[in-house]
Amino acid sequence: MTPFDTYPAGLLPAGSQDRTPMPSPLEIIDARKSFRTPEGGTMTALDGISLKLASAEFVTLLGPSGCGKTTLLRTISGFETLDAGEVLIDGSAVTQMPAHRRPVNTVFQRYALFGHMSVARNVGYALEIAGRDKREIRTRVGEMLELVGLAGMEKRSIQQLSGGQQQRVALARALAAKPKLLLLDEPLSALDKNLRQKMQQELKALQRELGIGFIFVTHDQEEALTMSDRIAVLAHGQIQQIGAPTELYQTPANLFTADFLGESNLLPVTVTSGRGCLPDGQSFATPHAPGEATLLLRPEALSVTPPDGHALSFTGTIRETYYTGTDHQIALETPAHGTMHALLRSGGALPCLGSEITLYAPAQGLHLIDEAAP
Amino acid sequence: MSLARRKLLQLVGLLGVPTVFLLIFFFGPLLIMLVYSFLTPGLYGGVDWIFSHLNYGRILGWADTRYEKFDPVYIAIFLRSLKLAALTVLASLAVCYPAAFWISRMRPGMRDFAIFLVTLPFFVSLIVRLFAWVLILRPTGFLNQGLMGLGLTGGPIEFLYTDFAVILGMTYVFIPFMFLPLYGSIEKLDMAQIEASSDLGATRFQTFRKVILPATLPGIVGGSIITFIPALGNFIVPSVLGGAKVLMIGNLIEQQFLSARNWPFGSALAMLVMSAVLVLLIAQFRLAKKEAQS
Numbered sequence: 311m312t313p314f315d316t317y318p319a320g321l322l323p324a325g326s327q328d329r330t331p332m333p334s335p336l337e338i339i340d341a342r343k344s345f346r347t348p349e350g351g352t353m354t355a356l357d358g359i360s361l362k363l364a365s366a367e368f369v370t371l372l373g374p375s376g377c378g379k380t381t382l383l384r385t386i387s388g389f390e391t392l393d394a395g396e397v398l399i400d401g402s403a404v405t406q407m408p409a410h411r412r413p414v415n416t417v418f419q420r421y422a423l424f425g426h427m428s429v430a431r432n433v434g435y436a437l438e439i440a441g442r443d444k445r446e447i448r449t450r451v452g453e454m455l456e457l458v459g460l461a462g463m464e465k466r467s468i469q470q471l472s473g474g475q476q477q478r479v480a481l482a483r484a485l486a487a488k489p490k491l492l493l494l495d496e497p498l499s500a501l502d503k504n505l506r507q508k509m510q511q512e513l514k515a516l517q518r519e520l521g522i523g524f525i526f527v528t529h530d531q532e533e534a535l536t537m538s539d540r541i542a543v544l545a546h547g548q549i550q551q552i553g554a555p556t557e558l559y560q561t562p563a564n565l566f567t568a569d570f571l572g573e574s575n576l577l578p579v580t581v582t583s584g585r586g587c588l589p590d591g592q593s594f595a596t597p598h599a600p601g602e603a604t605l606l607l608r609p610e611a612l613s614v615t616p617p618d619g620h621a622l623s624f625t626g627t628i629r630e631t632y633y634t635g636t637d638h639q640i641a642l643e644t645p646a647h648g649t650m651h652a653l654l655r656s657g658g659a660l661p662c663l664g665s666e667i668t669l670y671a672p673a674q675g676l677h678l679i680d681e682a683a684p
Numbered sequence: 685m686s687l688a689r690r691k692l693l694q695l696v697g698l699l700g701v702p703t704v705f706l707l708i709f710f711f712g713p714l715l716i717m718l719v720y721s722f723l724t725p726g727l728y729g730g731v732d733w734i735f736s737h738l739n740y741g742r743i744l745g746w747a748d749t750r751y752e753k754f755d756p757v758y759i760a761i762f763l764r765s766l767k768l769a770a771l772t773v774l775a776s777l778a779v780c781y782p783a784a785f786w787i788s789r790m791r792p793g794m795r796d797f798a799i800f801l802v803t804l805p806f807f808v809s810l811i812v813r814l815f816a817w818v819l820i821l822r823p824t825g826f827l828n829q830g831l832m833g834l835g836l837t838g839g840p841i842e843f844l845y846t847d848f849a850v851i852l853g854m855t856y857v858f859i860p861f862m863f864l865p866l867y868g869s870i871e872k873l874d875m876a877q878i879e880a881s882s883d884l885g886a887t888r889f890q891t892f893r894k895v896i897l898p899a900t901l902p903g904i905v906g907g908s909i910i911t912f913i914p915a916l917g918n919f920i921v922p923s924v925l926g927g928a929k930v931l932m933i934g935n936l937i938e939q940q941f942l943s944a945r946n947w948p949f950g951s952a953l954a955m956l957v958m959s960a961v962l963v964l965l966i967a968q969f970r971l972a973k974k975e976a977q978s
Contacts, residue, residue: 422876
């Protein structure tokens with residue numbers, strides 16, 4: 311079963327179910343790639359990765375550095391060749407096709423704009439290479455610059471632009487030749503926080519407007535959650551889990567995903583005949599199969615007021631508090647579970663450092679991860 | 685003492701001596717040459733302090749019709765020197781561009797070693813190195829022996845004392861001059877830009893023409909100029925490898941000063957070379973300024 315088969319129908323873009331089946335914008339089948347390290351060993355960058363875009367989706371490849379996400383992107387753009395496996399773009403195999411003939415374009419991490427050319431020539435480069443008519447190029451460049459909010463900037467030189475503007479030029483340049491798929495290699499990492507958030511929203515809106523697939527590489531989980539239709543979490547050259555942001559956040563399939571996406575409290579659980587048992591003796595009903603498992607409690611699931619019905623409670627001493635404006639982040643030292651993290655809405659009584667406090671979590675709908683806790 | 689005054693004194697203290705030194709020992713000789721080029725040659729060498737424009741006339745087209753007619757041979761030698769210098773620049777470029785590209789992509793340790801190798805010839809006397817080329821190129825030299833041994837030619841080929849030998853020798857001598865500025869601009873080349881170009885549909889050749897070449901143009905121009913200038917005035921390489929057959933303007937000037945003892949005419953020839961170089965530098969400066977504006 312490929313990840314695509316489990317794709318929740320409700321998340322497909324409107325109207326896409328009743329259309330006749332179109333070729334997938336991108337399909338990767340069992341991609342494998344290893345590199346020789348300078349020390350003489352081998353490093354497996356891609357260890358059997360399969361991925362299929364259902365439609366013009368915004369898919370994020372998320373993972374720590376060295377997880378293979380950039381390598382995967384480069385095999386799509388054609389800068390790396392696979393040791394084994396296939397890459398299909400729009401239904402046709404491009405595995406052996408050199409980069410310059412592939413119908414995809416890339417927004418590079420540090421933009422890689424041509425410093426000796428004007429903004430207009432940068433944006434029109436792909437069309438110039440394709441030998442298009444000068445008037446057509448000028449029109450298209452104008453459209454593209456308008457699309458990214460840089461109308462009238464044609465004559466500027468790259469050095470005259472701010473980082474955010476360069477980012478937009480890189481985007482316009484990659485989109486000018488109407489690629490079937492846009493690849494983005496951590497394009498926002500060089501921008502400051504406010505600008506980054508603005509660009510995240512614009513990129514998402516742009517993807518909807520253009521109706522083409524975006525493959526976005528990042529190590530920033532917040533960025534991934536904000537923008538993506540689906541996120542593929544990568545580690546050690548494998549896809550750990552792929553799914554909608556809410557799915558990944560609320561019901562991670564393994565410890566790596568749970569830990570990498572957001573803050574989490576991971577508690578060891580022993581399940582016997584429909585009941586999960588915590589080390590301190592508290593128990594709760596669960597449909598999970600018997601055996602060792604891990605309970606995922608997100609910091610925001612904990613609260614100072616007990617919820618209605620059965621609840622889990624955790625008593626401990628407050629070791630650290632951070633005030634973020636909307637919330638208090640708390641590190642709670644508990645005798646049974648070690649340090650736990652909680653996120654409390656501000657406005658209530660301010661928990662003070664060193665005081666003892668009891669936090670509650672509803673005992674229903676808890677998510678258990680199959681692996682035993684670390 | 686006010687701060688501004690102190691700064692001024694510091695400036696004078698720091699720059700005064702070098703400035704005076706340069707004015708006397710750099711511009712001084714040039715000025716002497718310029719003045720001499722408008723004087724009359726003395727009977728036994730040296731100069732007579734009588735104004736004369738005939739030194740330039742002899743080169744450019746008006747002659748002292750009493751003793752000699754105008755002979756375009758000097759212009760011909762000058763033009764030949766321009767041609768040989770230009771070919772030397774092209775040959776050095778052809779060697780250094782790929783080499784600089786290759787070396788810039790090596791790992792750091794190897795890279796430093798390769799750059800050291802490029803500058804290695806500087807450690808041996810130029811004359812010795814040129815005579816080594818004589819041993820290679822002469823009719824019984826290594827090159828001819830090798831070619832004949834392989835059966836590629838029946839008899840020895842005349843390599844020595846040809847334009848070819850002079851260009852080869854000057855290319856050999858000036859390769860480090862071309863290499864270093866080229867390497868400087870090629871090393872700074874952003875590999876991501878090359879990938880971006882390829883990503884946007886350009887073939888390797890298109891990428892080279894539209895991205896790599898324009899981005900490394902400053903290095904090409906810089907290397908070409910500092911190769912062309914000494915190549916144009918060179919007299920050691922043509923005198924060792926060109927013999928009496930390939931005379932360059934540098935040899936002519938040397939002869940006027942040392943053999944013919946016609947200092948004013950030698951000075952006029954030197955001024956001609958210098959003005960050619962100046963014209964070239966001004967043209968390059970204008971071009972760079974235009975480039976910076978657009």
